[in-house]
Amino acid sequence: MKSLKIGVCGVGNVGGAVIENLTLSPDTVEFNGGVKIEILQVGARKGKSAVPYNVEVSTDLMEVSQNPDIDVFVELIGGCELAKELIEKSIKNGKNIVTANKALISTHGDELFNLAKENGVQIGFEASVAGGTPVIKALREGLVANKVKWFAGILNGTTNYILSKMTDENSSFEDALKQAQNLGLAEADPTMDVDGTDAAQKASILSALAFNTPFDFSSVAYGGIEKISSDDILYAEQLGYSIKHIAYGSIENGEVNVSAYPTFVSKDQLLSQVGQQMNALEIYCEDIGSTVYYGPGAGPKPTASAVIADLVDISNGGWPVLDNNSKKNQFSKQGNEKFSRYFNLEVKNEAGAIAKVSSLFAKKDISIEALIQKESKQNIDPQNYVPVVIISGKISDLQALAMLKEIESMEEINKSVKQFRIHNAI
Ligand SMILES: NC(=O)c1ccc[n+]([C@@H]2O[C@H](COP(=O)([O-])OP(=O)(O)OC[C@H]3O[C@@H](n4cnc5c(N)ncnc54)[C@H](OP(=O)(O)O)[C@@H]3O)[C@@H](O)[C@H]2O)c1
Known part of the structure; x- marks a missing residue:
């Protein structure tokens, strides 16, 4: 049997779960992967x-990266x-990563x-996106013969859990976040999950593989779920949508758009059915259409599973190292991917006010697919304002933000207006 000597x-x-798996139950990997993985040193x-295992431990992490036997x-x-x-x-010392x-x-x-590449070694990073769900393997191996047109994914379990609680149990955002923290799904400081950073980082990794872009997190536009209210959840339900945090990437004429935003997903789409802390990724390819990958996106055991899968791949010679010399596709600077939009606003309860809002859309050449006056909410004085939801035709992020500003500046409008994308699945 092959053997692979590792330092962790x-x-x-995650590290604890990897060591536990390889120490306490090495038989599964040996049987399935045909390799004996030995932990030579832990930092x-x-x-x-x-x-708490019988392995050599060093408090000097650099020592592990220089261990000549690893x-x-x-x-x-x-x-x-x-x-x-x-x-x-480690790479300079000839080690795979x-x-x-x-x-x-x-x-x-x-x-x-x-x-x-210069040092002739591999880097495995399956665990960096969607934890235990092998989406990187799908992109690099299973779909290798395909041109990816777009991907759409729920890549952050914490936000998906919060949105599921808000939808299924009418929890407030704050209560749902507290429940996620109590269950260990959200960090004590959940900022990077809630504000979309985590999903955006993962989306940029997927983009590098799907569209041959640089690894460039700074080119990903993103936003969080903090502003979603129970009214938005309710209106989405009434209109036939679920609200999900969707990492979306697409390529058109060599220009790439990648983003991660709260998004309305039609209930007839698989992604709308992904609940709790689960992850899912839909990848749409030119020749074969959509494939969908679903599973646990984080947690010690699922993530360790992905780390160990990479180790087995490396023992088999791994993949060709990503070719950084090829001409890369570039990110669009304008955020010009177009989506239908949901606008949620409170309009003065007086004759002609709603007509004024709709004429603003017409003036900007933005079509209105639906304009619905909702029942008054407890926190709005019905004498003064009425809640209105508008579903617009497809517009870019820039157009949507400009529209948002214009609406907010109208004297007939109360408070800040919200706008979310509607996922245009094929
Ligand atoms: N947790 C997940 O579900 C998950 C899923 C996917 C990917 N990941 C990724 O996996 C990695 C590890 O995550 P984790 O959840 O296992 O983190 P964690 O529980 O916080 O563990 C981090 C480990 O690294 C050690 N460490 C951190 N900074 C160090 C430093 N400056 N010097 C020496 N040791 C240091 C910590 O040591 P101490 O104990 O001494 O602090 C601890 O042993 C991260 O990159 C994370 O993004 C995690």
């Missing part, structure tokens, strides 16, 4: 007390600075893959 740095949720700054350096500490330094040192670090790959992927 980071013994938190843990707290030392042996943090690693074939693969497994980086599971997270963050960018130290992780990058450790990976670069496996990492779950989406923050690092989505910002420094190009540099790291170039370095890996």
Whole structure:
């Protein structure tokens, strides 16, 4: 049987689960993968007390990256600075890399893959997107003969859990977030999940694979779910949609748009049915149409499963290293992908006010597909304002933001207006 000698740095949720799996039940990987994976050294700054297994532990993580007997350096500490330094040192020492670090790959992927290529080693990063659901493998292997046109994914389990609770149990955003934290699904500081950063990082990694763009998280437009209210959830339901946080990427004439925003998804789309903390990714290819991947997107065991799958791949010679010398497709600077939009506004309860709003849409050449006056809400004085929902025709993000500003500046409009995309699935 083949053997693979590894060093693991980071013994938190994911590192702990990887070490547990490989130490306590190596038979499954040996039987399924035909490889004996040996942990030669673990890097843990707290030392042996943090690693309750019979493995050598060093408190000096750099020592692991330089261990001459190790074939693969497994980086599971997270963050960018130290992780990058450790990976670069390991690559220069001729080691293959496996990492779950989406923050690092989505910002420094190009540099790291170039370095890996120069040194003839592999970087496995399956665990960086959708945890235990093998979406990177799908893109790099199963769909290798296809041109991807677009992808749409629910890539953050925490936000999906919160939106599911708001939809299924009428929870408020704050209560749903608290429940997610109590269950260990959301971090004590959930900012990067809730504001869309995490999903955007993952979307930029998918874009590099699907559309041959640079790994460039800064080119991804994104927003969070903080502004979604129970009214939006209710109106979406009434109109036949679920609200999901959707990471979306598409390519048209070599120009790529990638984004991650709360989005209305029609109930007849598979993505609208993905509940709780689950992840799903729909990939639409030119010749075969849509394929959909569904499963757990995070958690120690699912993420460890992806890390170990990468180790087995590396033992089999891995994939060709990503070709960073090929001409890359570029991101669109204008955010010009067009979507139908949902606008939620409160309009003065007086003759002609709604007509004035609709004439503004006409003036901007934006069609209105539906304009619905909703029942008054408890927090609005019906004498003064009425809630109105408008579904517009397809417009770009720039057009939508300009429209938002114009509506908000009207004296007939109360408070800030909300707008969300509607997913245009084929
Ligand atoms: N958790 C998930 O479900 C999940 C899913 C997909 C991807 N990931 C990715 O997997 C990676 C690890 O996540 P995790 O949830 O396992 O994190 P975690 O539980 O916080 O564990 C991080 C580990 O790295 C160590 N570490 C952090 N900074 C260090 C430093 N400067 N020097 C030395 N050791 C350091 C920590 O040591 P101490 O214990 O001493 O602090 C801990 O052992 C991250 O890149 C994350 O984005 C996680």
